[in-house]
Amino acid sequence: MMLSERARKLAPSVTLQAAAKAKKLKAQGNDVKILTVGEPDFATPKNIQDAAIQAIQSGKASYYTATPGIPQLRKAIENRFRNVYGIDFQDENIVVTDGAKFALYSLFQAILNEGDEVLIPVPYWVSYAEQVKLAEATPVFVYATEENDYKVTVEQLEEQRTENTRAVIINSPSNPTGMIYSYDELKAIGEWAVRNNVLIVADDIYGRLVYNGNKFTPIASISEEIRENTVIINGVSKAYAMTGWRIGFAIGNEEIIKAMIKIGSQSTSNPTAVSQFAALEALNGTQEVVEEMRQSYEERLNEIYPKVAALPGFKLKKPQGAFYLFPNIKETLDMIGMENATEFVDALLEEEYVALVTGDGFGSPYNVRLSYATDLATLNEAVDRIARFIESKKKEFRGK
Numbered sequence: 001m002m003l004s005e006r007a008r009k010l011a012p013s014v015t016l017q018a019a020a021k022a023k024k025l026k027a028q029g030n031d032v033k034i035l036t037v038g039e040p041d042f043a044t045p046k047n048i049q050d051a052a053i054q055a056i057q058s059g060k061a062s063y064y065t066a067t068p069g070i071p072q073l074r075k076a077i078e079n080r081f082r083n084v085y086g087i088d089f090q091d092e093n094i095v096v097t098d099g100a101k102f103a104l105y106s107l108f109q110a111i112l113n114e115g116d117e118v119l120i121p122v123p124y125w126v127s128y129a130e131q132v133k134l135a136e137a138t139p140v141f142v143y144a145t146e147e148n149d150y151k152v153t154v155e156q157l158e159e160q161r162t163e164n165t166r167a168v169i170i171n172s173p174s175n176p177t178g179m180i181y182s183y184d185e186l187k188a189i190g191e192w193a194v195r196n197n198v199l200i201v202a203d204d205i206y207g208r209l210v211y212n213g214n215k216f217t218p219i220a221s222i223s224e225e226i227r228e229n230t231v232i233i234n235g236v237s238k239a240y241a242m243t244g245w246r247i248g249f250a251i252g253n254e255e256i257i258k259a260m261i262k263i264g265s266q267s268t269s270n271p272t273a274v275s276q277f278a279a280l281e282a283l284n285g286t287q288e289v290v291e292e293m294r295q296s297y298e299e300r301l302n303e304i305y306p307k308v309a310a311l312p313g314f315k316l317k318k319p320q321g322a323f324y325l326f327p328n329i330k331e332t333l334d335m336i337g338m339e340n341a342t343e344f345v346d347a348l349l350e351e352e353y354v355a356l357v358t359g360d361g362f363g364s365p366y367n368v369r370l371s372y373a374t375d376l377a378t379l380n381e382a383v384d385r386i387a388r389f390i391e392s393k394k395k396e397f398r399g400k
Contacts, residue, residue: 006134013126014361015369018345022355032353033382035370038175038324040241042296044278045289048240051281052274061274067265068257069096069249070276076283077249081232085221092254095261096271096279100205100235100248103260105131106267107231107250110259111199112137112166118201119160119168121152122363123326125175125203129363137166141363146328149317150177151185154192161196168193170219171203173210176326176362176369178319180210186219190226200230205248208239208290210321211298220251231256238322239290240282245275297323300372304379308370311383312390323373326359330366336393340365347393352385 019036026032043049055061068074074094081087097103104127112118112135120128122143129139142160144150157168170189172181181189193200200219207216220230235248250260264270301319308325309316313332316325329341338344342358345368349355359367372379 009133011130011361015126015357018355018357022349025349025353025355030353032349032355033378033385034355035372035374035379035382036355036357038238038322038371039243039373040238040293040323041374042241042293044241044245045282045285047285047289048242048278048281051285052278055274055277061277063273065270065273065276067270068094068261069271070273070280073276073280073283076280077251080283081251085218087218087221087227089251093257094249094251095257095264096247096249096276097260097264098248098268098271099246100203100233100237101127102246102264102268103233103235103248103250104128104201104203105134106260106263107201107233107256108132108135108137109263110256111135115164116166117162117164118166119157119198121150121169121171123150123174123176123359123367124169124363125171126361128169138164140165143363146315146317149179150174150326151179151181152189153185154188157189157192158196161198165196165198167199167201169201169203171205172219173206173216173319173321175206175322176324176357176359176364176367177317178322178324178326179317180214180216180320181219183217183222186217187222187226190219190222190229194225194229198229200226201233202230203233205234205238206322207234209294209297209323211294211301212320214320216321228253236279236282239293240279241293242275242278242282245272245278247271247275247279297373300374300376300379303376304372304383307380307383311387312394323371325370325372326362326364326367327370328364328367332390333366335397336390337397338393341368344368348386348389351392352389354382354385354389 022034114136116137118132132139144152220227231252237243314327316327345356357369
C-alpha cells in the first residue's frame, strides 16, 4: 500500500499512545493508574448535559450548521472574551471548530506555506510541531531553561528568527510544564512580534485553570497592536470537562478567520451541532462548577507536588496552572542505569502499572509528564508505586 510522504513522516501523539497502552492493560484486568491524557476526571456539568438533551429532543441538533458555528455560540464567545479578556471582537473574528486541536490545525493550514518557519518554545505540546509540518512548514525549536521556569525570552526568540519566521506559539499556562508567563514577559514578546511582523498564536486553553494566587494574563489583552497581531486558540474541553464534545474556537484577524472557515467547509463541514448547543450553555450558564473543579485541581496539586518532588532524583518546579507535573528525571535515570524517559515510563508501566507520558514527545527526553486530573487516592498510590519502582531499579543497577 502506497502512503503519502507526509503520512510516513508524521509522528503519532505520545500522549494518546500512552493512554491507549494503559487502557489496554487495564481492560485485561490489571490495576493500572493512568496519569497520561490531559482530561478532567469530572463528568460534564449537568446543566450542560441537559442543554444538549434539550437540543436533541427539540430537533435543533439534527441538521448541518453554518461552518463557523451557530450564531448564538459565536455571540457567547464574543461576550465572554469581552468580559474576561476586555477585548471587543465581532462575529467575523470568530470561528468554532471541532476541538481546539482542529483550530490550530486549520490555522496553520491557513497561514503557512512551504519554507515558512514557526517558533515553538520547548517543552511544547506534542501536536504543535507535527501540525506545522503538515502545513509543509518548518518548526523551529526555542529551548527554554528550567532556571527560567521553562519560559523563553525575547533574546532567545530573536536568535532563532529569520526572514522566513511566520509565527510564534505561546502556550500559557503551559502544557506540559504548567508555567505561566507574566504580564511583563508577554508584553516584551508581544512587542517583539509586532515589530518583526511575527504572528502570535496564543494557546489559552488552560487560562481558567490557575492556582495558589497566580494570575493568567491573555497576551491579546496587553495592547491593541498585540491584539491585532494575535490569533487566540481556546475551547471548552478543559475548564468545563468537555473533552469528548470536541468544541474549540479561534479568534483573530478577519482575513485569517475567513481562510480557516473555508478550510473547515471543505473538511469537517461544521462542528457537531449538539456539541455547539452544549458549549453555548457552558459559556452562558452558571460558572460555579468551573470554580469548584479548579479548586479541586488546586487541592490535588498542593498535596501531590511535594510527594513527587521528593522522589529520588526528581527535579520539579511547582506548576502555576493547567493540571500537569513535568519533572526532570535525569538524576533518577543515572542512579538506575536507564538512558531516557521513554525507557523509564515503559518499564514503570510494565512492572508497576503506572502510566506516565515520556517527555520525548514534548522535546524533553529527560522529563516525564504526570496529569493530576484524577482523584487523590489514585495519585497517591501512583507516587508510592513510582517510589517502589525506583528503589527496585536502584538495587538491580547496583547489583550488576
